[in-house]
Amino acid sequence: MDVPVGSTRSIDVGDGRLHVWAAGDAGPTVLLVHGIPTNHLLWHDVVPAVAGAARVLAVDMLGYGDSEPAGRPRVDLAAQAARLVRLLDVLEVDRAVVVGHDLGGGVAQIMATSAADRVAGLGVVDGVCYDGWPVPLVRAMKAAWPVLAQLPPPVLAAGLRPALRTLFAHQDRATAFLDRFVEPWSRPGGPALLARHLRSLDSVYTQTVAPFLPRLTVPAEVVWGRLDHQLKQEYGQRLADDIPGARLTWVDDASHFVPADRPDVVAEAVLRLVARA
Structure with missing residues (x-):
């Protein structure tokens, strides 16, 4: 899977190796976290737009993309959050702007509320x-899932493509991203x-x-696609209302995969966090 700038490497975090795409070498660190069933290439067009102002790390959570689990580690949200804090430890990053889409x-x-000293800014994109x-x-x-687990991999991939295509507003951009999402x-x-x-x-x-969101003191950005028919708009509004000082950006021509539909808008939100962090 190609990346347009920077380089990739595999980093040991104890219960597996996380695949990390790194770009940029100056400014605050930005950690970009994808959702299900995508991977670090969700940020394919966002990373180059941010790398001039920050050190950007787009990660494959354990069990996604090119990451390599050791044994059968936990893959729930809390475990993934703790694992990403360990990643920051390994990379000797004291604090990072953390931006996540969907599960990310x-x-x-979770990182912003449970490891507040490690998070310099919070971004939620249709999360x-x-x-x-x-x-x-x-x-x-x-x-x-019991049936899905038994499918031949090519059959699963073929079934995922049309389902995920419905989550794009810009169909002209969908095919390349679908290739990147489905291949693993x-x-x-x-x-x-x-x-x-x-x-x-x-x-x-x-x-x-959720009860701890109103206590956050870091800069925050919430970005939400108006055409997202999976995560309701009311949740984006609620997040922006609950997190003190959060800026809410509605993207009229984006569905669920906003970083693919409108990477420019997402990059602008990340850069605002970088400037404030």
């Missing part, structure tokens, strides 16, 4: 929150691994941290 938005909220997830598409997949699940073991992720999904994690 939930991970970012899971409160009790508003799993979203309908993922809920349907979760209900079918077409590898041997991909269906069983995706089934593990689906089984781990539980809104208890975001509901647990």
Whole structure:
């Protein structure tokens, strides 16, 4: 899987190796976290736009993309958040601006509330929150996980493509991103691994941290696609209302995959966080 700038490497965090795309070498560190069933290439067009002002790290959470789990580690949101704090430890990063999409938005909220001294700014882009997830598409997949786990990888990949295509507003941009999102699940073991992720999904994690959002003191940006039919707009508004000083940006011509539909808008929000951090 190609990256337009920077380089990639695999970093040991104890219970596996996280694949990290790094670009830029000056300014605050920005950690970009994808959701399900995507990977670091969700940020393909965002990273180059931010790398001139920050050190950008786009990570594959454990069990996604090119990351390499050791054994059968936990893959729920809390475990992923703790693992990303360990990643910052390994990289000797004291604080980072953390920006997450979908599940990554939930991970970012957990990091900001449970490891507040490590988070210099918080960005949530159509992110899971409160009790508003799993979203309908993922809920349907979760209900079918026993069957999904047994599918031949090419069959799973072929089924994912049309389902994920509905989450783009700009269909002219969808094909390249779909190739990047689906390829890891077409590898041997991909269906069983995706089934593990689906089984781990539980809104208890975001509901647990929700009461602490009003106590955050870091700069915050919330970006939400107006055409997102999976995560309701009310949740974006609620996040912006609950997090003190959060700026809310509505993207009229974006659906769920805002970083793919409108990377320029997402990059602008990240750069505002970088400037404030």
